[in-house]
Amino acid sequence: MSYKINYSLIRLLFVFKLKGIMAADRYDRQVRLWGDEGQICVEHASICMLGSSALATEILKNLVLTGVQSVHIVDSALVTNPDVGNNFFVEEEEIGEPRAKVAVRWLKELNPSVEGDYDIRSVEEVVRTDLESLQYFTLVIGSNLHEATAVTISDFLFDRNVPFLHARIFGFVGYIRICVKEHTILNSRAENVAPDVRLDNPFEELNEMVDALDLDSMSYEEHSHTPYLLLYLKALKLWRKELQDETIFPDDYKKRKHFEKVLMSLRRPQPDTDSLEEENFIEGRTALARSMRITKVPSNVRELLDHPKAEEPDCTPFWVMIAALRRFVITKGVMPLTGILPDMISDSERYVALATIYRKRATEDAEKVFEHALEIIREKQLPDDLIKLADCEFFCRNASMIGVQHGTTITQELNSQLENIFADVRDAELTPNPNTGVVQIPPAVWYILLRAVDR
Structure with a gap:
């Protein structure tokens, strides 16, 4: 049927x-x-x-x-x-x-x-x-x-x-x-991006928050809910004092292992069990390599800042913001802060205080980039509404993940030389698929056949 x-x-x-x-x-x-x-x-x-x-x-x-x-x-x-x-x-x-x-x-x-x-x-x-x-x-x-x-x-x-x-x-x-x-990318949505916390050069508000932190006078509950970023900076002061070097930073494996010992020495035993397994310290140890990093301009961004369009941008918002970012980096020596704080064990009050500090600095940096963008817009006599502050805020938040891809036309492909393709065809070994037994045709052969269809 x-x-x-x-x-x-x-x-x-x-x-x-x-x-x-x-x-x-x-x-x-x-x-x-x-x-x-x-x-x-x-x-x-x-x-x-x-x-x-x-x-x-x-x-x-x-x-x-x-x-x-x-x-x-x-x-x-x-x-x-x-x-x-x-x-x-x-x-x-x-x-x-x-x-x-x-x-x-x-x-x-x-x-x-x-x-x-x-x-x-x-x-x-x-x-x-x-x-x-x-x-x-x-x-x-x-x-x-x-x-x-x-x-x-x-x-x-x-x-x-x-x-x-x-x-x-x-x-x-x-x-x-x-x-x-040209395909411009404002956010590649890369995974596992290292947090932008600037611990190698903490801003004044962050230092003030750390200086006001008295770990010894805290209850166990407060101690075990102190955000690990604050613990890092507290331990960093002790580590530098021990090494008698106020500029040293744990940016390699050997230094980090030494710094980790100082960090973990700040733990407090649990009152009932004497256990030293405070979760905020365990979390801090896990995040150590990703957090204790020297702040620098990523190579993918540096490549764009060195592009001719970064100095003489065209009329597109992307390149105007790249040019504005270039001026910011020349002035400040660093990228604008993302303002994105990683999740961490903390009480609400101190996490909100930390997040506010980072968000405030990120907003200030984005406003500065926006000022540079407006300067460029005036210089190039571009429309006043080409870029808004919200655009710059989004751009700065994702600035480490920007990129540009350049392509070619079909004509360029057709005019290209095929020596390498023919070499792949000559050197190809026709082997059967281990599961089906059918001979596997090399990609180079398919490419030649597809090129020959309309001839």
């Missing part, structure tokens, strides 16, 4: 399920991945898809579900019998209708908050007569385009710094080629 799969029913059930999830908390999971600022970028993104094949609709499905602002499909193709079998977003009753129109209709069902539009001209016609219209999208995606068409689009958008993503599939083989001149 054979069964006919009811794709319409499956799709509707999928849509109803998604609507229920979105009504509760639409984008909760992805916000955890890229943060509120990332979601704001997504929700302001306008996507142009050149083509409406199954590949195109699958790509757009994933973008629509994230909540992009709008999608626009360009394609002159009509729905055919083969489409019904391989494209989830068309059905038999729609044969003969414009495929772009049908795809937009069903994609909007997945997320009604996303705007959808279509153009039933061919991609080739748009490229030939209306190429300029593509520069106004946030991202342009080409689906199974002929190489010559993709080259024209890539060259045009590259000069205007509009990202172009070219995707092609041939059965189970495919590739994605990203073409963008």
